Amino acid sequence: MEGIVGYGAYIPRNRIKVEEIAKVWGADAPSYKKGLMLEEKSVPSPDQDVITMSVEAGRYAVKRAGVDPKEIGAIYIGSESHPYAVKPSGTVVAEALGATPDIHCADYEFACKAGSEGMFVCFGLVRAGLIKYGMGIGADTSQGAPGDALEYSASAGAAAFLFGNDGVIATVDATHSYMTDTPDFWRREYQNYPRHGGRFTGEPAYFKHTLGAARAILEKTGLTAKDFRWATFHQPNGKFPLRAGKILGFDKEQLEQGWLVPRLGNTYSGASPIGLTAILDVAEPGERILMVSYGSGAGSDAFVFTVTERIKEVQDLAPKTRDQLDNNKRYLEYGEYAKFRGKIRKIEE
Amino acid sequence: MLTPSKYWRESPQRYRLEAAKCTKCGKVFFPPRLVCDSCKNGEFEKTTLPDEGKIVSYSMIHVTASNFSDEAPIALGIIELDNGTKITAQVTDCTEDELAVGVPVKLEFRKVQEAGESGVLCYGYKAVLKR
Incomplete structure (x- = not known):
């Protein structure tokens, strides 16, 4: 049966705390921390972008899968911060992984859903028998305007998933997509x-669609929250995913492992995919994940996944997500953060 | 400034650490050469360098070229990889007081430079400290 054969996550080591951002804008840090349930967020170094983080996450996924990169038939990268306006990120990543030239590449965009789009298409191509392996990547160096509420959450990270039907670590049992034209963010x-x-x-945006897709896939599979060991939702702030989970009947213990946003921030296209990597790092065979x-x-x-016996063989083959989140951190002051994110206007050379 | 064609020609080395191993004496060259300087053999096989090693020397550059100013000061190191091959690479994401000869590093994929505001983006390996 088709499913995930390898996975990997990459989180930059730089962090900035909510207090450090609030201090600059005269905002009340405790109310942001309580209201959005955020403590700090990751920040990319000046030499990191969607391509570099995707390569690192992709290399970890290949390492866990133990496959020859030449057998990867497709790489799709979902992001809203592709480094080029015209020139694919996917070709650089495919070349760095050693997967060229017999491969299909495309860069996807759908705000924070672009990563799961890549996963969805790779799974579909594998199930159709058109490719042996396909890699879906969600990655972002998220943008948030100075002083805007988004600046407290917009962060950086990547997750890569290699799909196939040989050596599966988590089967894909069902998928469901749910969408409408709703201009909530652009x-x-x-x-x-x-x-x-x-x-x-x-309500009309995050909750309508997240709950709509979740309820539809539960109905399609005949499952309820009690049938799952773990669940992860898109996490633009700390509150939204916990509330969505609670409405669906999930308790905090089912949600906490993949709930990274308080200390990672919102990695946009990487958000729920990185949450899934954190779950796979600790999952046991037979456990079901939403x-x-x-x-x-x-x-x-x-997506509904069921973890297989092989998971125990691959978890330690590459860095785990929560280890990257908790260790080796470097805290930035706002000035350095502003320089790293290109928020300072300089003389053009 | 790197031109797109020069950057493209070097991508097997910059992206995947591809080196050339002499089929006669086994000496490894990075970047690849046409003739082995030990045995004068002209035939090589492709080999991939290990992505871990240690710093054998380094220098801090405080006054950088303009396209590195956001990262100043930058550390440039000579890295001895686990198979003995020495390469020159920027050591990134670290401060001067963390650097020392013998410190273990691994190579990560990073943006090496930008050809101005509108030119090609150049990617490749840089060293990061193993912590």
Whole structure:
């Protein structure tokens, strides 16, 4: 049966705390920390972007899968911060992994849902028998305008999943996608930062689509929250995924392992995929996992996975997600963060 | 400044650490050469270098070229990889007081430089400290 054969996550080591951002803008840090349930977020170094993080996550996925990269038939990278406006990220990643030239590549965009789109398409191509292995990657160096509420959460990270039907560590039991035209968050051409609809991003956007996809896949499979050991939802802040899980009947213990946002921030296209990697790091054979992404604009992809015996052989073959989150951190002051994120206007050389 | 064609020609080495191993005496060359300087053999096989090693020497550059100014000061190191091959690479994501001869490193995929505001982005390996 088709499923995930390898996975990997990459999180940069730089962090900035909510207090450090709030201090600059005269904002009340405790209310942001309580209201959004955020403590700190990851920040990419100046020499890191979607391509570099995708390569690292992809290498970990190949290492865990133990396959020849030449057998990868497709690489799809979902992001809203591809380094080039015109030139694919996927070709660089495929070349770095050693998967070229007999491969199909595309860069996807669907706000924060672009990573799960890549996963969905790779799974479909494997199931159709068109490719042997396919890699779906969700990665972002998320943008948040200075002083905007998004600046407290927009962070960086990547997750890669290699799909196949040989050596599966988690079968894909069902998928469901749910989407409508809902303008809750967008970024126009040539704009550096996204705009959003404030409270409109909640009920008619995140909750309608996340819950819509989740309820549909539960109905399709005849499962309830009690049938799952783990669940992870898109995590734009700390509160939304916990509330979505609670509405669906999941308890905090089922959600906590994949709930990384308080100390990782919102990695946009990487958010629920990185949550899934953290779950796979500790999952036991036979456990069932629900993953539901969300992308503004708007839509959700839902997946039901069941972990296989092989998971125990691969968990220690590459760095684990929570180890990257908890260790080797370097805290930035706002000035250095602003330089790293290109927020300081300089003289052009 | 790297041109797209020069950058493209070097991508097997920059992206995948591909080296050439002399089929006669086994000496490894990185980047590859056309003739072995030990035995004068002209035939090589492709080999991939290990991505871990240690710092054998380094230097801090405080006044950088303009396209590295966001990262200043930068550390440039000579890295001895686990198979004995020595390469020159930027040591990134670290401060000067963390650097020392003998410190173990691994190679990560990073953006090496940008050809100005609108030119090609150049990627390759850099060393990061194993912590």
